[in-house]
Amino acid sequence: MTQVLPPKPPARPDKVSLWRYVKLFRQDILSAQPQRLYRAWMAAFKTPFFRSYMINQPDLVEEVLKRRPDDFPKSGRISEGLRPLLGNSVFLTNGETWKRQRRIIDPSFEGGRLRETWPAMVDAAEACVARLYARVETGQGTPIEIEEETSHAAADVIFRTLFSIPIEHEIAREVFTRFRDYQRSQPILNIAAFIPLPRWMPRLFRKDTRQAAADIRGLITQLTTERMDAISAGTAPDDLATKIMTTTDPQTGDKFSTEEMVDQVAIFFLAGHETSASALAWTLYLMALYPDWQKQIAEEASDLDSPEFSALSRLRVSRDVFRESLRLYPPVPMMVRQNTCPEHFRDRDIAPGAQVVISPWHLHRHERLWDNPDGFDPTRWNTENGRQCMRNAWIPFSAGSRVCTGAGFAMAEGPLLLSMILKNFRITAVQGKDPVPVAHLTVRSAEGIWLRLEKR
Incomplete structure (x- = not known):
């Protein structure tokens, strides 16, 4: 019997005009790409304004992300659309500014910090389980748009671990609401991503995008200011916000100012909430598609009443399933770097200033690297091919010095939420509502992911 393949967006024709490509790209990154990228080691894309090169060859990816990251800083083009919300956050900076930010941020995510945040x-x-119970009891079998629920749960994790407040807190709830407005109004790229504009020229953003970003930053500023006052008074809780705000740069002795901390909290919320919500929603859909795996996770999670941190190491099936979901649906589908030196990759000369694109979406499904690249198979991680690809072709959190600071948190949060949900609910797909992956801020479904839940 042929296994049903997880949904995958259709590829565009191999050759389209620049303006057709720009239009497709602004609508959805994934379906704007040709099928050949799933086999190519490298591909070039030329416009009147810049050159772009996608690299899928593992040793080239390693060269850019691990061996010479300073020679390939983040491209400023992609950051243009995120500036209103993220300011000068660690996600957008390069060079010494980025290194200073990471020196202050990284200690808060090292050592036993994951154990300390586990109760939150x-x-x-x-x-999350309680909210789902309430919806199931009142909905009487009505389908649930699960991305809405996973967004709520991921935002709750962020606020509990960062500021020791639940999502029901007035400010936390308002940040979450306004962020949804921002997400819906902001295309992943604005025109400055395609046409180089001088720094003095104003960037054009939709009015509702600017307003949502300003509202979010205002609310975060309130939380940050209150926490700084509590730190000064000696009454601050020992959570991630306190840890980051009291950490000094070992080289300069400086701490983050209020404005700098607002920038960082904005990216923590964006990265920690948006990406986790995407990953969990797709994993739950895959469990509806493959009920045998759903059953295994439910059985594995049967003793998770109030799990201690040691329980995390026992969630092996959940971890492998979540890892496979991250392979098929990496929340961040593409990473864009810019080379600062003349390069020669695969017989191509790449001039300084070109964009070098690394696409987890294509790398994770590359037909010359993975066995059964489009299939769902959590057992692959115990095979030689799976182990090899995990080392050099699985990068949902990026790699090298710019690897996501919260990668360890995500790999704890995802299996935990997945296990707790499947322990309590049986999930089935809704006929006629197969999700179509699209990429905006992260990989989501074009029309949401609709599932039916029933109590176990």
């Missing part, structure tokens, strides 16, 4: 994650998972 468990509380968020239990709150």
